[in-house]
Amino acid sequence: MQDERDLLSRAGLPGRPWYRHQIYAPGMDTGYATQRLPGLNDALFLQNDPATAKAYEARLYSSLRAATRTLAPGSDG
Numbered sequence: 001m002q003d004e005r006d007l008l009s010r011a012g013l014p015g016r017p018w019y020r021h022q023i024y025a026p027g028m029d030t031g032y033a034t035q036r037l038p039g040l041n042d043a044l045f046l047q048n049d050p051a052t053a054k055a056y057e058a059r060l061y062s063s064l065r066a067a068t069r070t071l072a073p074g075s076d077g
Helices: 001-004 038-046 050-071
Strands: 025-027 034-036
Touching: 025 038, 034 038, 034 050, 038 050
Parallel strands: none
Antiparallel strands: 025 034
């Protein structure tokens, strides 16, 4: 369960803070259809904003590292 929590963003996704999962969420323009890497996808393709994409990339990297540590052999996760 902790590994899933590691993939949540406290701030939520750009433009929709109520969605917090960084790997998948409903797309901005897809209704309820799932979008993979939603923050990165939105920043690059909807907003064309490389600075926001870079910031999201850093948050995503940090979350993935935390989830990896949680799932590592010998961890409590």
